[in-house]
Amino acid sequence: MFRTRTILRCQRQLSRAYATAAPPHALVFLEHRQGVIDSGSLSALTAAEQLGGQVSALIIGGKDHVQDVVHTAKKLKGVTSVLHSSSPQYVHPLPETLSPLLESLLSKSSSFTHVVSATSSLAKSVLPRVAAKLDVPAISEVTSLSHDKASNSTTFTRPIYAGNAIATVRAPASIPVKFFTVRSTAFSPAQLQEGAEAEVVAVNPVQVNDPVTEHIKTTIAKSDRPDLGVATRVVSGGRALKNAETFEATLYPLADVLGAAVGASRAAVDAGYADNSLQVGQTGKVVAPELYMALGISGAIQHLAGMKDSKLIVAVNKDPDAPIFQVADVGLVADLFQVVPELVKKLKT
Numbered sequence: 050m051f052r053t054r055t056i057l058r059c060q061r062q063l064s065r066a067y068a069t070a071a072p073p074h075a076l077v078f079l080e081h082r083q084g085v086i087d088s089g090s091l092s093a094l095t096a097a098e099q100l101g102g103q104v105s106a107l108i109i110g111g112k113d114h115v116q117d118v119v120h121t122a123k124k125l126k127g128v129t130s131v132l133h134s135s136s137p138q139y140v141h142p143l144p145e146t147l148s149p150l151l152e153s154l155l156s157k158s159s160s161f162t163h164v165v166s167a168t169s170s171l172a173k174s175v176l177p178r179v180a181a182k183l184d185v186p187a188i189s190e191v192t193s194l195s196h197d198k199a200s201n202s203t204t205f206t207r208p209i210y211a212g213n214a215i216a217t218v219r220a221p222a223s224i225p226v227k228f229f230t231v232r233s234t235a236f237s238p239a240q241l242q243e244g245a246e247a248e249v250v251a252v253n254p255v256q257v258n259d260p261v262t263e264h265i266k267t268t269i270a271k272s273d274r275p276d277l278g279v280a281t282r283v284v285s286g287g288r289a290l291k292n293a294e295t296f297e298a299t300l301y302p303l304a305d306v307l308g309a310a311v312g313a314s315r316a317a318v319d320a321g322y323a324d325n326s327l328q329v330g331q332t333g334k335v336v337a338p339e340l341y342m343a344l345g346i347s348g349a350i351q352h353l354a355g356m357k358d359s360k361l362i363v364a365v366n367k368d369p370d371a372p373i374f375q376v377a378d379v380g381l382v383a384d385l386f387q388v389v390p391e392l393v394k395k396l397k398t
């Protein structure tokens with residue numbers, strides 16, 4: 050692991066004039082599903098609070114769900130105001146319909162100094178779009194930050210090269226609005242705070258006529274198991290599991306007895322053993338559970354990028370030289386088809 054240092058500079062003249070020493074005021078985009086705030090957005094709130102200034106939460110959606118989310122958001126620790134906007138166009142928000150609203154909120158008179166979000170697929174599209182319109186950079190997958198009020202600069206760390214290096218990136222005062230997405234495993238989710246009651250402000254939606262994209266349908270993989278992204282225990286399988294039937298027959302009993310979510314390597318997903326949504330790694334989900342079990346997974350760097358921050362890593366692999374053993378806290382050189390059923394039996398007694 051090595052560290053690199055990069056200074057971001059805004060090369061072109063900024064069109065907007067801002068007070069250089071404006072106190073931090075973060076606008077945090079809160080995503081929710083059916084009225085429940087996503088855990089990643091709660092982590093984004095914690096990151097925003099660490100800037101040491103005001104934190105405004107932005108909630109969009111259809112009327113019914115927005116009211117529920119506002120009710121929760123105004124009681125969250127660190128939130129100083131809640132902005133909400135309802136429109137049929139925000140029920141299934143698309144980058145094309147959300148960006149104009151953000152742009153209008155960041156108009157000349159706004160006091161926002163930072164725009165923050167979880168690293169979600171929506172935010173990864175929206176934040177760079179709006180940042181580009183303002184001619185400022187957007188920083189992704191932030192794992193820590195500090196804001197220096199005197200110089201009005203914010204310093205971030207973010208993993209690069211599949212997590213093999215950490216870049217330290219500074220956004221100086223010349224960048225009037227600093228956009229960043231947050232790696233949720235690096236910040237604990239904001240909690241409800243007794244007595245907290247943030248100011249609530251309704252914002253007019255910005256109607257987009259004839260948007261270039263349209264929401265057709267959302268297909269959500271249904272599972273009775275814990276959600277992989279937030280589970281405290283994860284049991285993951287790799288190519289060694291042979292096929293979808295063996296994957297299920299071997300891993301699911303262990304996951305059931307542990308109350309764990311199921312994950313998979315990309316090789317297992319590509320071979321059709323497991324659904325795409327279960328992939329852990331650089332191009333899959335990033336998880337950091339209390340317990341991560343890697344069964345028949347070699348430990349390629351792209352897989353490690355998604356799980357190496359787990360608190361306790363247990364690996365079972367036939368090959369004593371498998372790279373997974375370099376990050377494992379507990380390693381067993383063995384055939385998983387013998388070990389896993391034995392383990393399930395012992396855990397059940």
Ligand SMILES: Cc1cc2nc3c(=O)[nH]c(=O)nc-3n(C[C@H](O)[C@H](O)[C@H](O)COP(=O)(O)OP(=O)(O)OC[C@H]3O[C@@H](n4cnc5c(N)ncnc54)[C@H](O)[C@@H]3O)c2cc1C
Pocket residue numbers: 286287288289313314315316317328329330331332333334344345346347348349350351352355365366367368371383384385386
């Ligand atoms: C741009 C890019 C992005 C990528 N993103 C990801 C990603 O997000 N996630 C990801 O996982 N990969 C990703 N990959 C792929 C990655 O490089 C590896 O190919 C992949 O992780 C390998 O999966 P695996 O460990 O299951 O398979 P293998 O590398 O084939 O390893 C199988 C392991 O199982 C062990 N084994 C075999 N039989 C048994 C047995 N009976 N008992 C115990 N152990 C056994 C073997 O010793 C071996 O170590 C990416 C690659 C690229 C190029």
